[in-house]
Amino acid sequence: MTAGSHRASYDTLLVEERTDRVVVTLHRPEARNAISGRMITELHEVCAQLERTPKLLLLTGHGGVFAGGADISELVKRGRDEALQGINSRLFERVRRLPMPTLAAVDGWALGGGAELAYACDLRLAGADAVFGNPEPGLGILAAAGACWRLPELVGESVAKQVLLAGRNLDARAAHAAGLVIDVVPAEELVREAHALLDRMARSSATALRLTKLVVDSPGAHPVADDLAQAVLFESEDKKDRMTRFLDRRSRI
Template sequence: MTEQALAVTRRLDTGTYENSGAGYETLLVEERDDRVVVTLHRPEARNAISGRMIDELHSVCDALERHPRLLLLTGHGGVFAGGADIAELLARGRDDALRGINSRLFERVRRLPMPTVAAVDGWALGGGAELSYACDIRIAGPDAVFGNPEPGLGILAAAGASWRLPELVGESVAKQVLLAGRTLDAAAALAAGLVMEVVPADELVERAHAVIDRMARSSATALRLTKLVVDAPGAHPVADDLAQAVLFEGQDKRDRMTRFLEKKASR
């Protein structure tokens, strides 16, 4: 990690970073006690995902791994991300592909300890779509459009879409997007189960915060363990039992259930 990125991570770890812009060129970051809000910010390029943005998102992930909090990810100016930076892709070769520049980051986003929410309006294409697929929950504005036009550029959607999208929407719809070039507008994304809901554009971020507010009221440990179990491959009854055993021994569980029973008894 570069010295500049390390400095950004230290600010995130200490909670002293307040979006001064130091260290970031492609992101806007807002710190809160229980969440981090990240806005993709390359307005001159429809928030296209560049190598610089990848590095900066890695810095954010590093901080969230050290100090787990909920993540809200969105895009600036009514666009989530119009794809990867094509000029950079043109210059990449075999060895760059084998490094998994985008895919390693998106998998890291997927594996963040606490839940992640993508608030998507406007274009979410190519790498932008794949970044949204890596989040746990997606909420869409009315103008959201998801698509993976990579084959038209002579490449494939190699940062998770070819296997993550079928898990999210089913094989048939995924093949329509990945092979036939279909785009999913907000209504189609909702029907396919890709997004949780569609809300007016001016309410999108507020609604995403409301979802995070609801999660923030839950036990942070329970959220972390639930996410681990849900993401575990295959059948995992033993993982269920082990995670539940940890939670059953926690004071948080006893406090929450005691409050529930006391409230019920007082009715």
């Protein structure tokens, strides 16, 4: 734990709050970090905190596994009414809409709901042993928490259908080739490299990151959205300070 950080107490998560980011580790070692109802509730609590106080989010899994899927012992008991509640999909969409960038650091299995949670993040970094897959049809259901429409947006229709229909798993190399992950790093360096990536983003203007994400994620993007976001940034003291420092450095070259 770094200076200036502290840990919040949860049952299924390890949560470390830092000055510029929140680090969330999925922690159900007895179940390969399977996403349970309790974990969903606790992740909603983290989202509420990040909506109140926007920070970068690093999401990873404990013990060399990201998340082995949703908790099947709970899924088997769910019926039509629970499906219509969108228990997982509502959370993952909330993660998607968090105000600041989100990064999933994935090593080991990211299957089913675990994969869909990673897809909901803005960026994914893979450890060498990472494997993404959506085996839901083999259990008589579909990947209904975003994979059916989010994965084609991320990797294209052909690769998405290979995963969703043919049961193909994407290992780290294949995920990188498909553009699903930003890079592949040794497992023992995954968290360090994830923080290095967040450090790079943290050096940017937080407001610029927020507005860029908002414009990129807006449906039916329009030049007016760009203009309005840029108008806000052009009036900020942060923008003037950053550009002045840039010009000062260039003048000394």
